[in-house]
Amino acid sequence: MNQHVSAVEGRAAIAAARRVVVKIGSSSLTRADGHLSVDALQQLVEVVARRRQAGVEVVLITSGAVAAGLAPLGLTARPKDVATAQAAASVGQGLLVARYTEAFASHGLRVGQLLLTADDTIRRARYRNAQRALERLLDLGVVPIINENDAVTTDELRFGDNDRLAALVSHLVRADAMILLTDVDGLYDAPPSRPGARRIAEVRSAEDLAGIEVTGRGSSVGTGGMLTKLDSVRLATSAGIPVVLTSAANAHAALLGEDTGTWFSAFGKKGTARSLWLAHAARTHGRLVLDDGAVRAVLGGKASLLAAGVTAVEGEFASGEVVDLVAPDGQAVARGIVSFDSGELPALLGRTTTELKEKFGNGYDRTVVHRDDLVLVRRRPVRAG
Ligand SMILES: Nc1ncnc2c1ncn2[C@@H]1O[C@H](COP(=O)(O)OP(=O)(O)O)[C@@H](O)[C@H]1O
Ligand SMILES: N[C@@H](CCC(=O)OP(=O)(O)O)C(=O)O
Numbered sequence: 001m002n003q004h005v006s007a008v009e010g011r012a013a014i015a016a017a018r019r020v021v022v023k024i025g026s027s028s029l030t031r032a033d034g035h036l037s038v039d040a041l042q043q044l045v046e047v048v049a050r051r052r053q054a055g056v057e058v059v060l061i062t063s064g065a066v067a068a069g070l071a072p073l074g075l076t077a078r079p080k081d082v083a084t085a086q087a088a089a090s091v092g093q094g095l096l097v098a099r100y101t102e103a104f105a106s107h108g109l110r111v112g113q114l115l116l117t118a119d120d121t122i123r124r125a126r127y128r129n130a131q132r133a134l135e136r137l138l139d140l141g142v143v144p145i146i147n148e149n150d151a152v153t154t155d156e157l158r159f160g161d162n163d164r165l166a167a168l169v170s171h172l173v174r175a176d177a178m179i180l181l182t183d184v185d186g187l188y189d190a191p192p193s194r195p196g197a198r199r200i201a202e203v204r205s206a207e208d209l210a211g212i213e214v215t216g217r218g219s220s221v222g223t224g225g226m227l228t229k230l231d232s233v234r235l236a237t238s239a240g241i242p243v244v245l246t247s248a249a250n251a252h253a254a255l256l257g258e259d260t261g262t263w264f265s266a267f268g269k270k271g272t273a274r275s276l277w278l279a280h281a282a283r284t285h286g287r288l289v290l291d292d293g294a295v296r297a298v299l300g301g302k303a304s305l306l307a308a309g310v311t312a313v314e315g316e317f318a319s320g321e322v323v324d325l326v327a328p329d330g331q332a333v334a335r336g337i338v339s340f341d342s343g344e345l346p347a348l349l350g351r352t353t354t355e356l357k358e359k360f361g362n363g364y365d366r367t368v369v370h371r372d373d374l375v376l377v378r379r380r381p382v383r384a385g
Contacts, residue, residue: 007202015257017176023061023166027183027219028248036068042103047252049107057138061146061166068092089150112142115149121168161224167235178236178243185247186261204265233264242266278335278375286315287324295327304367307348317342332377336369
């Protein structure tokens with residue numbers, strides 16, 4: 001952890017940031033009746049526009065598609081079933097961006113929409129693509145507006161909340177700071193509804209989070225509550241990006257480095273966004289048990305995992321999903337994107353690549369998990385209770 005930076009210096013660094021990712025949650029963009037609050041949206045745009053006018057590049061991650069889709073579909077509450085939520089997001093996303101386009105235009109600014117899936121931040125070819133588009137938008141002076149592509153993402157490869165997406169995007173664009181805006185003015189030592197809960201002004205290590213009670217239950221419209229926010233914080237700070245978590249009302253003060261919300265000190269060195277996701281956030285779908293030789297090869301840091309080194313397959317997964325790689329004693333060693341379905345792997349186990357090619361044909365001699373798609377499992381630096 002970076003113990004050397006004082007909170008005052010850390011806040012000053014936020015104010016001096018040249019590139020900032022600002023994430024606003026559904027809870028801050030929604031009225032009491034669950035519908036989109038255009039006033040709240042306009043207030044946020046005003047704040048972002050002021051920073052843009054001061055020469056700061058801002059990438060906006062915004063929730064609110066489902067909320068914006070409720071009224072046009074005659075719905076009174078956030079839909080519980082996936083298909084209706086997808087439909088609401090589809091209808092709402094266009095309206096949401098139209099509101100942003102209008103609001104930013106009144107400040108002389110243009111916006112560009114990007115709808116991302118978790119896959120776009122995991123797969124090399126795709127995150128490079130997203131990275132290139134974002135860089136170009138920023139070069140052109142456009143404010144990128146990002147949301148998850150809710151209408152088409154599958155449950156397996158879905159963030160659900162926009163908190164972790166914000167951290168991965170912060171990393172993707174090499175942001176100098178990330179601001180998470182929600183309906184509470186910071187991290188509290190217990191759920192803020194509890195009498196006596198107190199705001200925590202700064203967090204600089206995992207120890208600072210010990211004893212803090214956070215819940216995954218958010219507001220009635222948000223998803224993930226404080227748990228996914230702390231996941232997001234862990235992703236960003238471990239990639240060297242400081243974070244301020246505060247309410248939308250305090251957004252401008254946070255961007256100016258004032259003492260508002262909770263400031264999280266950055267630590268750690270930069271990895272790739274994908275390896276961050278693999279190591280900290282991805283949901284795994286099964287396990288591959290490795291023999292001792294394969295464990296050594298994987299831990300050596302250079303080798304891919306071959307079928308010859310796998311002794312058992314557990315769980316059901318499709319090619320492209322994330323699995324745990326475990327040692328013969330069951331200890332997790334690494335995580336990676338597997339390139340076969342669980343159904344086809346058992347027949348391949350223990351065979352050399354030459355045998356695989358001879359018996360099953362071209363293509364079957366590929367690695368089970370390619371080195372580029374694999375991260376070693378380390379102890380998590382920040383863990384909330
Ligand atoms: N320790 C805590 N400190 C602050 N907020 C907490 C804590 N534990 C749970 N929460 C809840 O997290 C909620 C914010 O999460 P969420 O509704 O998902 O927001 P958003 O839509 O902004 O992502 C707050 O309304 C708050 O009730
Ligand atoms: N992508 C969804 C937002 C999901 C959600 O509620 O996220 P969050 O507000 O970050 O808890 C939407 O636009 O409605």
